[in-house]
Amino acid sequence: MNLTIKSSLSWIFFVSRRFAKVDRKGSSAVTRLLASLGICFGVMTLITVISVMNGFQHSFIDVIMEISSYHIRVEGGNKDFEDFEDFAASEKSIRSLTPFYEAQSLVLGSSGKEAAAMIKALPPTVYNDDAGFKKNVDIFSGAFDLDSPNSIVIGSELARRTGSRVGGQISLYALSGGNDVDLFSSERLFTVTGIFHTGYAEINASFAFIGIEDGQKYFGSDAKLIYGVKLFDENDDSREISRIQEKFPQIKCESWKNYNRSFFGALRVEKNMLMFLVFLIFVVVAINIFNGMRRMVFERREEISLLTAFGGRPASIKSIFIMQGLLTGISGAIPGVILGLFLSINMETVFILLSKLSYYASLFAVMLVNPENGDFVRENPMFLLYAGIPPKIFLGEVVMIALFGIFSSLLASLLASRGILKMTVAEVLRDE
C-alpha cells in the first residue's frame, strides 16, 4: 500500500465530509452557519462597495482623461508634428489625436463677476471627431460651436459664477503666458455659444473652450502646441510612449498616470482605506471561525488521537480541520459573490427602492405626528444621486475579494488546528 497524495486526500476528504455532515446539527452547525454568513456578508458588501466606489471614481476619472489630461500629452516637437500626426494616424492603439493650447486666465462675465479658469483652445471639429470628448461633455445650453472667431463654450458652474449665459459676452484677462500677452486686452472679448456640464464638478467650475486659432492668436508666442493622445487601452501608455520616443526623440511625452499622479493617488488611497475598513469584517469572521474550530478540535480530541493511533500523520489530521475551514469559506464566498454582483448590477433599483422606503417612512412619521406637514416631505436626494452612479465591476477585484474571504477562513482554521495533538495519544485515550 503506497501512500500517495491522492490516497491521502481521499481519506482526508472522507473524514472531513463526514465531520461536516455530522456538524450540521447542534452548536457546531450554528457556528458554521454564522461563519459562512459572515463571509457571505463580507464578500457581498465589499463587492458592492467597491463597484460603487469604482463607478463613482471612474465617473470623473473618465471625464478628466477625456477632457483634460488625455492618456498621453505630447509636446516639444513643433517641427516634427506633421510627421507625428502621420505616425499617430498609423498607430492602431491610438483612438484619437487632438492638438490644443491651454492657458490659465481670469474670466470676467458681463455682470462683472469673475472666476479663474483653464482656457483650452481646441479644433472646432473636436466635438464631432472625438467620441470620448462628446460623450463626457454634455451641452445643456447652446451648442459646442467654436467655428466663429471669439466663440467660447464654458462650464456650467463657471457660467453660474460669472453670471454668463448663451449669447452673453465674457472677457479673458490675466492670461498666463509670455511678455507679449497683455494683462488686459479689449480684443479678448468672447461670445458664449454653449454651456456644458460634465460628471466632474471641478471641470464644470473651471474649464472653458475656445477655437485653436483664437488660442494661437491670444496665448502669445510662448504658447506651446500640445497633442492629446487617447488610446483604446489606457494602460498601453508606457508601451506607446516608448514607441513615440523611439521615433521622435525630441518629443516630450507624459502619461496620464504621471500627469494626474497626486489626484489619482488620493483616489487610490481613499479606495484602499475603504477596502481596509470593509476587510475588517473578515477579521471578525475569522476570529469567530477560529474559536469555533478550536472548540471542534477539543471536542474531537478522542477521534484525533484514534486517527493518529491508526497511522494518520499530524499534517493529514490538521488537513481535515483546514478542509472544514475551506468549506466554510467557499460556502460563504460563492453566495457572497452572487449577491454582491446582483446588488452591484441592480444598484440603481436598490437606491431608488431605498429612496422610496425612506420617503414613506418619513411620511408615515410626519403624518403620525403632524399631518399638515405631509406635503413637505420629499425623497432623499442623496439616494437618487447614488442611483445615478453607474457601478463598475472589475473581475480581478471580485476574484481577489472572494479569495480573501476564503483565505481568512482557511487561515483561521489553520491557526486553530495548530494545537492538535499537544497531548500524546496515550494521554488523551487514558483521560477518556
Next chain:
Amino acid sequence: MSDIVVSVKSLEKTYRTESESLTILRDLNLEIEKGKKITIVGESGSGKSTLLNIIGGLDSPTSGNVKCGQYDLSSLDEKKLSEYRSHFLGLIFQFHYLLKDFTALENTFLPSIMAGLPKKKAVQKATQLLKDVGLENRLDHLPSQLSGGERQRVSVARSLMNDPQLILADEPTGNLDPENAKMIGSLLFSMVEKYQKTLLLVTHDVNLAKKGDLCYSIKNGKLELV
C-alpha cells in the same frame, strides 16, 4: 531474517509531576517471536498498558530501547512512526474506541484507506473481516447502535485490516460482561490464529491470559514468566 518481532531492552518509564516521580517500568526486557501469542497479567497501575502504549509508539519511554520488526522506535521521525502504526500494528483497546460518526464498516476500513488502499478494495476486505467476526448484518450500524460485545468485535476486525505483523490488545475484554468477554477472547485468539499474527495482550482475566503461548506477570516494573 530474524523471527523476533518485538525486542524490548532495559525499558524504563517514569512519570514525573512537580511533587513526585513514579517509575512504572524499570529495566524491563521482552522478546516476542513471530506468530507467538503473548499475554501479560498484572494489577491495576502495574504498567501493563504503559508497556503496550510504548510498544505501540503512542507513548515514549524514559530510557531503554524498543525495536519492532525493522522499526527502532527511539529513532523514528513522525512520518516513519505513522508508517509503523499504520502498517506494522493492529490495535485493540479496552474501550472499543470506534469513531462515533462512522458505521461499523467505515470504522473497519478507515485504517486501510489511511494506509493508501483504494476504498473499493478496503470495503471488500472490511466486509470479509466483519463477516469473520459475525457482524455481516451490522455493517451499516453506527457504534451507538451496537452492543458492547459487537463494538469490540468491530475493533478486532479493524485491527486486522492492514494485515499487521503485531496485534496489541489492551484489556480487550475488560469492559465486557463475562459471557461477552469469553466470546471476544475466543474470537480474538481464533482470528489471530487464522490470520497468523503475533499477539501481545494485557489483561486482568487469568483465563484469557492462559490462552497465550507465554504468559507474563508484571511486578515492580519487570516481567516475570508465569
